[in-house]
Amino acid sequence: MIEKFMGSCIYKIKGLNSERLINACLKDNIEILLLDKNNDNMLIECRWSQQKLIKKVLNNYEILSTEYKGLCSLVYFLKKRFAFLIGLALSIILLILWQTHLWTFEITGLERLNKSEITKFLNEKGFFVGASLNGLDTEELSNALINEFDELSFVSIMQVGSSLVINVKEKTYDENLDESLMLPIVASFDGVVSKVDVYQGTALVKAGDVVKKGQVLIAPFVIVDDEQKPIRARGNVEAQVFVKGQVLFNENQKQKVRSGKVAVKRSLNLFGMDFPTSSEEIKFKEYEIEKSSKIICKNMPICFKIVEEKYYEIIETDVATNFEDEKELLIAKSRYLAYENLEASFEVESEQTDIVIAGDNYYITTYIKVNTNIGVTDYESNI
Numbered sequence: 001m002i003e004k005f006m007g008s009c010i011y012k013i014k015g016l017n018s019e020r021l022i023n024a025c026l027k028d029n030i031e032i033l034l035l036d037k038n039n040d041n042m043l044i045e046c047r048w049s050q051q052k053l054i055k056k057v058l059n060n061y062e063i064l065s066t067e068y069k070g071l072c073s074l075v076y077f078l079k080k081r082f083a084f085l086i087g088l089a090l091s092i093i094l095l096i097l098w099q100t101h102l103w104t105f106e107i108t109g110l111e112r113l114n115k116s117e118i119t120k121f122l123n124e125k126g127f128f129v130g131a132s133l134n135g136l137d138t139e140e141l142s143n144a145l146i147n148e149f150d151e152l153s154f155v156s157i158m159q160v161g162s163s164l165v166i167n168v169k170e171k172t173y174d175e176n177l178d179e180s181l182m183l184p185i186v187a188s189f190d191g192v193v194s195k196v197d198v199y200q201g202t203a204l205v206k207a208g209d210v211v212k213k214g215q216v217l218i219a220p221f222v223i224v225d226d227e228q229k230p231i232r233a234r235g236n237v238e239a240q241v242f243v244k245g246q247v248l249f250n251e252n253q254k255q256k257v258r259s260g261k262v263a264v265k266r267s268l269n270l271f272g273m274d275f276p277t278s279s280e281e282i283k284f285k286e287y288e289i290e291k292s293s294k295i296i297c298k299n300m301p302i303c304f305k306i307v308e309e310k311y312y313e314i315i316e317t318d319v320a321t322n323f324e325d326e327k328e329l330l331i332a333k334s335r336y337l338a339y340e341n342l343e344a345s346f347e348v349e350s351e352q353t354d355i356v357i358a359g360d361n362y363y364i365t366t367y368i369k370v371n372t373n374i375g376v377t378d379y380e381s382n383i
Helices: 002-006 018-027 048-057 073-083 085-100 114-123 136-149 323-340
Strands: 009-014 034-039 042-048 062-067 104-108 153-159 163-170 184-188 192-198 218-219 221-224 227-230 236-252 250-271 273-279 286-298 304-320 350-359 362-372 375-377
Touching: 002 304, 009 048, 018 034, 018 048, 034 323, 042 048, 062 073, 104 114, 114 136, 114 153, 114 163, 136 153, 163 323, 184 236, 192 218, 236 250, 236 323, 250 286, 250 375, 323 350, 323 362
Parallel strands: 104 163
Antiparallel strands: 009 042, 009 062, 034 042, 153 163, 184 218, 184 375, 192 236, 221 227, 236 362, 250 273, 250 304, 286 304, 350 362
């Protein structure tokens, strides 16, 4: 989480072979967030925490420019422009703010209630991400949650550093009367069932069955004397899930590139409001935007920010490329797309990349096989 919060570094490099760069990054376990080749130049983006590793990889090549995104851009700015003691003081202040403010929630024990409902209530009470934890009364907040939600019978709240750990217990309902709670357990992904554990209810699938997302896995009833009796469905259904990422490539395709024409807009940002200072008319039908900013504080009573937006004209042109030259990069892109679709709880069992040629098109597809619990209640599947 901290790595994502710190941001990333983008390097513009001249004359670097993309395949060689990917191999070098994989060798040093460098995570590539973005790789974009344009003529003789290339853009590569990596985590700020890995900037020393990527600089070693790029040591023998010409780096045209470096850009920082996220909190690291502020760190870089302070590092270049302020004395060590000022930077140290600011770091201490940030550390104090980090330790005395709320940054994460952890809510456990929910079955019927939606986590977003609890989070919304906490936000209304002033406990949102970034809020101060000074004066927090956990007992008072626990009672407020019980009073707000009739479904809760017990709430325990603990402050652990900058996090709130909330443990709840929902009331036990008379399941013979409250049939609105008799929800089936359905599949949250397409997959092949590998294991079914039923605690309450009736299993409608078995190991080896192919299921689709939304299909009922455990029904909320049991058979007693040839009669269906409603009961809350409980159980786990594990399945093999295949997550894929696909890239389409055509050797004779049109590619959108920058024409070289650019329009610039500048504005002054003060107290969160933008005040335009200069603006060129944008006459392009299609364009890309690059936004940069500079914080001005030196010898000033207050800080303000100069924001610059550059609008680059985009045109379409015919580009002839060779698949073999781009093959490694395309495979890396398909793998990236596949892993991007994985959830944090998934454990990867295997992966496979297939290349299918259909006419002038190349379909590069990476399949990732995981085994996970896919059973959720019908209510959760619609969230």
